[in-house]
Amino acid sequence: MKQYPQALTIAGTDSGGGAGIQADIKTMQACHVFSTNVVVAVTAQNTLDVQKAFALPTDMVDAQFASIYEDFDIKAAKTGMLADAEHVACVVQNIKKYHIQPLIVDPVMVAKGGTRLLSKDAIDSVIHDLIPLATIVTPNLPEAEAITNMTIKNHEDTRTAAKKIASMGAKNVIIKGGHQDSDIISDYVLLSDGTDFWMASPKVDTIRTHGTGDTLSSAIASALAKGDTIPSAIRFGKSFIETIIQQDIIVGHGHGPLNHWKMAGTPNEI
Ligand SMILES: Nc1ncnc2c1ncn2[C@@H]1O[C@H](COP(=O)(O)OP(=O)(O)O)[C@@H](O)[C@H]1O
Numbered sequence: 001m002k003q004y005p006q007a008l009t010i011a012g013t014d015s016g017g018g019a020g021i022q023a024d025i026k027t028m029q030a031c032h033v034f035s036t037n038v039v040v041a042v043t044a045q046n047t048l049d050v051q052k053a054f055a056l057p058t059d060m061v062d063a064q065f066a067s068i069y070e071d072f073d074i075k076a077a078k079t080g081m082l083a084d085a086e087h088v089a090c091v092v093q094n095i096k097k098y099h100i101q102p103l104i105v106d107p108v109m110v111a112k113g114g115t116r117l118l119s120k121d122a123i124d125s126v127i128h129d130l131i132p133l134a135t136i137v138t139p140n141l142p143e144a145e146a147i148t149n150m151t152i153k154n155h156e157d158t159r160t161a162a163k164k165i166a167s168m169g170a171k172n173v174i175i176k177g178g179h180q181d182s183d184i185i186s187d188y189v190l191l192s193d194g195t196d197f198w199m200a201s202p203k204v205d206t207i208r209t210h211g212t213g214d215t216l217s218s219a220i221a222s223a224l225a226k227g228d229t230i231p232s233a234i235r236f237g238k239s240f241i242e243t244i245i246q247q248d249i250i251v252g253h254g255h256g257p258l259n260h261w262k263m264a265g266t267p268n269e270i
């Protein structure tokens with residue numbers, strides 16, 4: 001019997017429900033993909049900021065991978081908050097052990113409220129050990145700057161940064177433009193065959209952007225789990241965000257969550 005499409009998120013939880021694993025589950029659910037989860041860290045968080053974070057003992061992280069790969073037929077995975085170098089190493093080891101592909105690496109570093117979700121000294125491990133395993137790596141602008149050690153001011157800098165990240169071993173690169181201070185937001189995509197394109201959309205004037213990056217990478221992972229091609233999955237991810245960010249829900253007093261219900265009813269086949 002054909003298995004229902006199944007995907008995996010390897011990330012941190014958000015008690016506020018807007019970002020991290022909670023955003024990933026909601027996105028995959030809206031895409032009609034079954035979501036399994038490896039919890040790397042737990043955060044006490046709301047729409048205002050992260051109040052406390054705790055990374056799980058690595059043997060507990062290993063145990064979750066073992067449980068999932070004993071039973072499920074995972075067709076695509078994504079990483080999010082990985083906390084520190086020890087947990088990056090643990091996740092890398094498991095990705096290799098279970099041959100986890102395709103893999104989307106969202107190199108989450110700092111929450112919208114300003115709290116670090118990846119220690120500074122772990123950035124090197126992400127560059128040297130995790131990015132080379134990525135089918136797609138999806139940094140936002142500050143993350144792309146930290147990874148490449150350059151300042152990104154314009155489209156040309158963005159292209160240069162993407163090439164630099166591709167040269168680190170990532171097959172496909174998306175540099176997300178959500179942090180741009182302009183009326184149009186442009187995400188830049190550099191594919192493994194060297195072709196590239198921009199995905200531009202009007203910047204929605206809202207502070208309810210909690211979990212946009214998690215949602216994008218989970219929507220792409222969902223499309224891949226259903227057998228979509230990489231360029232088509234990337235375009236689907238962008239259209240998913242564009243649709244749901246325009247229909248906000250009033251929850252919390254800070255960077256509110258996205259409205260994943262808006263996409264409920266996505267046809268089972270993309
Ligand atoms: N205000 C906005 N209006 C429309 N799209 C947005 C807005 N903010 C972010 N996005 C989109 O959400 C996705 C995630 O981008 P970004 O916010 O840069 O990532 P992150 O959450 O990792 O910081 C991108 O596709 C980006 O274009």
Ligand SMILES: Cc1ncc(COP(=O)(O)O)c(N)n1
Pocket residue numbers: 011012013014019020021043045080081108110111112113117209210211212213214
């Ligand atoms: C557990 C966890 N993972 C990821 C994010 C990033 O989301 P955002 O950039 O929208 O704050 C977060 N805030 N919390």
